[in-house]
Amino acid sequence: MCEEVTKGTDIAKHVAAGEYGKESALGYRNAKKVAFRDRVEMFTTLQLVGDLTGKRAVDVACGTGWLTKALKRKANASYVMGTDLSGEMIALAKTDDPTIDYIIEDSRSASPGDFDLVVSNWLLVNARNRAELQSMCKGLAVKAKSGGKLVTLVTNPDIYGYRGDPHFMKKYGFEFVFPESVAEGNSILIRAFTPEGKFALEVENYYFSKETYVKELEAAGFYDVTLHNAQLSPLPSGEDDSEFWNDLFSCPAFIIFTATKE
Template identity: 35%
Template sequence: MNDDNSYDKIAEQYKKSKQLGFRKYVEEFTLLKLAGDVSGKQVLDLACGEGIYTRKIKQLGASAIVGVDLSSEMIKLAEAEERKNPIGCQYLVNDALNLGKIGDFDMVMCMYLLNYARNKEELLQMCESIYINLKPKGKLFGFNDNPMNNLENYATYKEYGFIKESTINREEGDFVKYIIYNPDGKEFSFNNYYLSPQTYEACFLAAGFKNFQWEGPFLDEKVRETDYWDVFFNDPPLIGFSASK
């Protein structure tokens, strides 16, 4: 993967953004719902960032988990947390595009990995990397920029802590810029890339996956009683997905 979108410079700010409500009540809630029972499972966490979900999956009973991220600064944060609170997470600096086979895992988790593919070829390469690291009947799940999100709604999510921007016509391979507004008042940004839902579905099929489907997103029951989340869920900017080998 090209390193001009490196998270090394924004690692600390990205970690702080996990305090935003959508992270906990939508992102985390959806992820753990899709993960299901992880007891005794060997899990590969691709695009693990600073390891927040790597740790959560391990704490929920995974027998082993390996977190992989392209950003060495993100991995430093993850390893620092592991030293501070050792629970058995392992971390590697590596690129999911060129990962190769590093093990046989029951599950692969991809939080915001696939939306960094700049074209169909890169997306297929990522899908193939995931596939070769899964055991037969293994499970893939994750969370992603929503390619079905209407472009005209990109600027409507600021009350949740972010907005999105793209080109006027948003075609295959165009950037999807996220501007994040952290609770401490600081902001930072990074680019994802737009590929159509059909491109995603074609790449999963070509890589050999079965039962690929978009999932959710889902909202934590604890915050469902208000209309605060209506704008978010009327046209979700983010979405989960799952597939099996």
């Protein structure tokens, strides 16, 4: 498993299994302001989401509503809901955009929905064991109507075995404490920073292989489960800054699965 929380780390900003308090929720919101989030995470997600005109979408494990708002404003969804386990996250989301419906809900016991799109970034990485992963996958499936689309982002399983410089991604806003070994359920610590380089929060994610994610999504009622890699959005100016991002794409921080509900 990973080393213990580093001495000096603000324990109020340490998050395990997706359980956010007030301080960690604020840290999460601040960490979403680094360029990586818009240029890579948001861009890749919305490319796969596509045009939602006339469609209903739900963002499961929506956090402070960063992606939820984009489903409405950028993807043009006719209706958007955000759900999260953390009441602190939902409170911040409602403050940022009171026009979107946000509810406190545990994805492991989610109520049924009838959504054209279910999107969920960084949910499945909170599953500490196979049973929790199965419950979360079922929670995503129950929200989608038959034929509905799933877009879900997870930490790249390949990064758990990385043994290079743990600070190599700090310029993008985060760094890692790698587990001693790669085994199902082992945790990796991800430290996130603000655009100014200040510590924002530290999150524990848990390892599952790509094959396990596919298997459990299929078992939950999805088919045509497809893996997608991260993409970089071009700068509006047309300037080529791809060299700056080379380290990120040498070992991408995340992968995304798309699928269709049976």
